[in-house]
Amino acid sequence: MEDARTAIANDWQSEEITCIAMNDHYVKDQNCPREFLMNKNNRVLDPTHLTSLPAAVRVGIRAALAYGHQFDTHFETVESAAPGTKFMKKVSIRTVRVAGFRFVVGWQHHMGKDVQYGSRSSGWWKLAEDLVTKKASAVSLPVSWIQEEEASKWQAELNGVFDQTEHLCRKEDLDAAILKALALQKSPVILCDPFLPECPVIGVNAAAQAMTGWGHVGRQEVASADVRLLAGAKPSERGGYHLTYGRYAEGEEEELQRLAVRAACANGRPCSVKFRKMFELPGDRPLSLWLQGVTVAYGVNKGPLGGGAHIWYLVGILSDAPVDAWEKEAPSSVAMASLKQALQEVLEAHDALPKPGDSQEAGEKDWHPYGGDVRLLSKLVWHCQP
Known part of the structure; x- marks a missing residue:
């Protein structure tokens, strides 16, 4: 289990998510240092900590994990994790199994409100998959992504959460x-x-x-x-x-x-x-x-x-x-x-x-x-x- 944490992020069962795949714009943002984002104790789902996830999405993710749901999703107009700053972002979240454990991986696509995140076949999806696979392979851990048909089962259930900025907070x-x-x-x-x-x-x-x-x-x-x-x-x-x-x-x-x-x-x-x-x-x-x-x-x-x-x-x-x-x-x-x-x-x-x-x-x-x-x-x- 520790190998899996090292390779990917924190255990999903602890209600923690770490953004492990980021675009260059976000990494280079001096107000959001890599150390802050990559810290495995970041606790993105903890409402008392600064987070790049809105409360609605954060609680929706927690509820989905609590009931064992796998899901993919996108959301926009997210506040920055940097203190005192706000940016428009496009964020994707996917579920992956690593060595039998489930993790949720989140990554940001672009800064700016006019850029679209694209479909599953776009380069952003592949970059994230390659990153996770590379990290897991480095410690000889098998990786399998949740398939679209499995993930879509719960997508409708979660749409009500992701569509409402303040919902569930x-x-x-x-x-x-x-x-x-x-x-x-x-x-x-x-x-x-x-x-x-x-x-x-x-x-x-x-x-x-x-x-x-x-x-x-x-x-x-x-x-x-x-x-x-x-x-x-x-x-x-x-x-x-x-x-x-x-x-x-x-x-x-x-x-x-x-x-x-x-x-x-x-x-x-x-x-x-x-x-x-x-x-x-x-x-x-x-x-x-x-x-x-x-x-x-x-x-x-x-x-x-x-x-x-x-x-x-x-x-x-x-x-x-x-x-x-x-x-x-x-x-x-x-x-x-x-x-x-x-x-x-x-x-x-x-x-x-x-x-x-x-x-x-x-x-x-x-x-x-x-x-x-x-x-x-x-x-x-x-x-x-x-």
């Missing part, structure tokens, strides 16, 4: 607002995103960091933090807790809970889940974890999230008390009430999002003035476990 704002609310909580809480592969932990507040030893966890660290809710992960040498380690035998309560969460995420159904004990390394104390699903918005119009789709998260309370976190006498029961109030205030106070509304699907006229992809509920819907 507000889901990221919603993430940020909820993470901010969690950070203010005194009790140890975590946030998981079921719209990303394996429902990873995308936020841990200071109290949870102190209890678990995870350190800071955010979208940037999801791929390396080893705190995915559903995937099987090996214990880390640096210690700390793992939601994913397979310590439960098939048929045990916690394993059944894990499978229930996996099914719920796959089918888009919010849920609640309880883990009586998380995996602990020698010397660590056992923790109980109380996760509750909460719907905060509905998707609107077209796009990977879908019109009317539930926009929901799993928020969790950690407890090291002898009593399980979800019991009435547990201190965490008070913490959950505080957390629910904090998240409700997000809907009432976060003015960067579309105005609160009812549960009906919003039309284009409702979301377009705000440039958003979600319509907030006026009240949170919590999905409590029976």
